[in-house]
Amino acid sequence: MDEQLLQDVAARAARYLNGLDERSVAPSQEAVDALRELDVPLPNSPTDPAEVIALLDRVGSPATYAMAGGRYFGFVIGGSVPASVAANWLSVAWDNNAGLKIGHPIGVKLEQIALRWTLDLLGMPAESAGVFVTGATMANFTCLAAARHWALERVGWDAENDGLFGAPPITVVIGDEAHSSVIKALGMVGLGRKRVIRVPTDEQGRMIASAFPESLPSPAIVILQAGNVNTGAFDPLDEVIDKAHALGAWVHVDGAFGLWAAASPTRKHLIKGFEKADSWATDAHKWLNVPYDSGIAFVRDAAVLRATMAMGAAYLIRGEEAEPSDYSPELSRRGRGIDAWAALLSLGKQGTAAMIDRCCDHAQTFAAGLRAAGFEVPHEVVLNQVLVRFGDDDTTLRVIKAIQEEGTMWASSTRWHGKAALRISVSSWATTNEDVQRSLDAMIRCAKREMATVQ
């Protein structure tokens, strides 16, 4: 291996990261347009790897969003803590395959440790099985496939071997504000995107516990949410999990970012009771701040997940230790647990809690600053998500565009209860008080300028 190549790319990456503070968070239109330069037919002859990297950096780096920096607040996107970036690089050099222990001894070991640490950090049942997947969409899929196995086994049907044609029906209950990826996952596991009972939600986007059905045809799967993607609000997990269990249902919690609230002594009251559920989906690439792609599926009853995902009957051999692929929809896979292990080890419990708290405190600062400037924050800010409106829909959309183009910060637009809003998601370890102040100033400046312009 050419050592020079790796040293060169490390220097380029460091230059990129160190330059983030000075550049616009969104790439310029010219930089995105310049990607055309790459659009050539596959050359016949080889290109020197050093030239490949130089081209990638010269054309590619300016066309990125500064998601790794402290002033990117779009969607729910964390950064990557330094130890996880560096560990990721080393593990890419290893190029082992984490589907089986024999393919990646260190990767599988660190996956098991990272899963055990996460269960401990979040206060979840220690016996739960977990597995790293690509993201929360696949974690929801994995957990719902396990729930489907459980539900049909109870009525004497073998979902994996016999499929769903002719199977007894499964009742599915979701909150009216369930994330679109949950709906998609329901389609992928054959339970149907539309074949669901929707429970109404309140003005914060939380399921209304008193509106939860009094009875449910068995078998049933209930899907709850920890962290509404717009408001950060939590379904009343403690109460609804008890109700659902009393009706004999499997309870799944989508906590793509909200599950990490459990790591913080000052925020964990928000997620009270979540540990009573049967399965949980979360993302490490959101609030744990590891590189893409990295989600985690947890299922309390390891045997159910194994029966759902293991290939063949090898899992029936008593005493045989499970392989990651026994719990995963994938066979060949990268060692995602390595990045998570490095992040958790470098942060510790205190560092993880401090990162979560810092993001939540920044969200409060944003809300207070925007309200003080006269703008509408149309919800209670309980976690890391802040919505803001700048007058009517047209003006709000115009201000959002101006903010995105101005470049100090970047946040996405959303619709909340039928109205346009800017959604600020504070999910990165890298965001400082100064970043928040600079971003607030930029938003207020852009809004005042746009609102003074009569259209």
Ligand SMILES: *Cc1c(COP(=O)(O)O)cnc(C)c1O
């Ligand atoms: C982001 C998110 C998802 C989907 O996660 P991916 O990692 O993008 O697949 C699911 N649910 C909620 C609440 C989310 O915020």
